[in-house]
Amino acid sequence: MQRYEDLSKSITIGKWIKELSKSFINGKWIEGKSGRYYDIKDPYDNSVVATIGLANLQQIKEAYEIAKNSQKEWSKSTPEQRTVVLTKALNYIKENKENIIQLIIRETGGTVLKAEFEYEMAIGDITDAIKMVDEIYVPKDYPSQNPNKVSRVYKLPLGVITSITPFNFPFNLGTRTVFPAIALGNSVVHKPDIQVGLIGGQVFAKAFEEAGLPAGVYNSILTDLQESGDEFLTNPHSAFISFTGSTPVGKHIGKIAGENLKQVALELGGNNPLIVLGDADVEQAVKIATFSKFLHSGQICAITNRIIVHNDIYDEFVSKFVERVKTLKVGDPKDPNTNIGPIINEHQTDKIMNFVAKAKEEGVKLVLHGQRNGNLITPFVFIDVPNDSTLASCELFGPIAQIIPAKSDEEAISIANNTEFGLSASIITSNLESGERLALEIESGMTHVNDMSALADGNVPFGGVKQSGIGRFGYEWIVEEFTATKWVTVQKEPIDYPF
Template identity: 35%
Template structure:
């Protein structure tokens, strides 16, 4: 295997000699029962590595080993657990250039996005390092002569299933707090991006001093995910992915009476009110719709623009889209890289084509070369056009006019999703009042919808997921611990029989 990463011949942190074609079970790189598959660079189609593939039997082994290792880890003094998380954060910063190279090539992310992902990933670890010493309980009132309190205890083993699009953030935001709170983790990244979504995290925590068995890597397909949900040693599932897959995970988790924290798809609305500065709104809109080729759950899918500035907005957004460079982010200065694979590209194009056939006006884009899809603007989309009412997961902006706030609210709420919302207005309080009428887990006034910080709760409502279950101390503690009620009496109680 030949790699052409942009670093020196010094020993590499992600040297494939150790992990190529392997999964990680109980502290060792071993062959998976599913064999191995190539890591394909979407920009070129070249093979840049190989990752091991697990099967259901590997999940059984990994979960049992994790459960065994977890007991001692939960009893480890909190400064020790915090130290591992701090070292992991420092290692992410130390090896950022090499990890970014992999992320750009494996995922197709532009360097700016890869750098942002590394920044947030490190911050996730720093934030998680504060969890072991965080108060994990509260004193309770009691009508009996006893001490009564609630204690937060680790769930045991957490299963983390992460997607292809931003694998660093969307994996480590569950892995780090789960470990910090005394749990073990079984991690299944998307096989298409398993190096930065899985191998990298194992290497980070190996070097940080995490004891063997606490982080297991079982890259695989749906059969591996199903085995994780069904395994009795895995008590909580943290899933990030499509709404369709999330429904299946939630249904199966319910069968086994275990919690599933689901962060799912979105079709975020971006409202531009009549008093907005059009140029500033277009700048926000282009970033929100076209960053990372639109392959972000928070991407702006639906642009709702007041009729008085609608034509100007469409013209300027289309011009902005036409000005953006699309190409290989590993070799060229570009704004957009490739779509992850042909299946996703073809789905994006089907939605665009069907929307034009339904009456949407193509103002920019709508074409592709290989996996490079041009940023696309569709104006006056019918509200039932596929690219307007479905999550596209591609660089497509559908723009519709509205005349009143009530109409804007009606259009914005005609969706099953409720992840992120952006509103641009000269009157921020008016924007906030409007936001109260539109169900959404995240709201940004005078900003676009794609934002992420490690210390903030993250999640959506409706078909976008089960609410804020990750990010911020309270959300993480709620997600990855159980509550135990404990009472103490000085002498045994007396009962009437």
């Protein structure tokens, strides 16, 4: 694979980044009026990728007003018109693949592998979204008790969709919301995490600008909480809030949305178990667990958080897992040989190291001691971890592996379910029939047999239960989320009413 060098060395990419470094409102690139600026930094070396003028509250309100008015016209567009625009946007993204991958690496600190993986997932999301253009205004007939009555149900555009995305997979998590919303006749006001604001939102703006999307249908605001407050949640023009992020923030959004009777899709935190049953192939289980724990330094909502291993193979698994983890290369994410890149920022790195300190304080056994160097953390491996410990109770979002012993397969399932979260899970076993049956017993929105926990496909439901969220992403499920269902009847003959 190619080594992706410093973006500042490329005049072409530097010019492209400069174009993207403003908010996009009503089809125009707008400088933020807050008077405050934010440096987007490379998590690996803290070099400045771009300096952003933050949008203020009034600009956010204007974006919603514009989105509301633009959506009225966009909702009248034909499937053919929406297909043309979305296909042109997709082509722009394909033509700029190298720039996009470099920007994913630079803003998120993700490795080359992670960046290419995220890019391909996003391409799949957009391709699926283009197929959604035919889902609105197409009636489905239902039988009526009155033979002279036509009874039909339509899916209509919902209105203005608010999209709020996080720092870890900003490109992919943006495409899975923004493109379906627009394909279904909605307009969008998007707020990417400012740390990854360019790849998380402004690349889409550039693609839509080049594609000829009518002004105001897509608006992407570069701002922070100090400027916006709860405006993205309370604005009266927003019909739906799509959010991916932490559970505490999701709860706040849910409360505000409930008070304002707004619909939501909330994909929140996870404490995802990977269960290695007693009949598992240990070598394969170690491979799955290693990748499922350390992809993107563990900064994925659906990443494995707890590894639960049957006692019969526990010692063998621990030994082979530790040896494999020792071989992982930690360093510059632009180097294609790097397996683990930096944590997104210093605050998050401090938080991860505090989890390590707390585990040591509680006496949890440490068999592989990692090190911190700036925002880089080499892997830690704890074993014999109590499921009620601080370590096992929290979403770590970092390269800390914890292994929990289980006396039986039944106890492994019980341990897996003993958490307030329920996003994703994995079961490793040689008995596929039993594995699928046990998958149904795990309290999670998704469970994968003999694979990693952090999987996503565009044609299946992605989302969690319990404290891990509400709603689902994925083709037919996002169509339901982003449309309004309307019943229409047509009485063909006069009715003789009783009074």
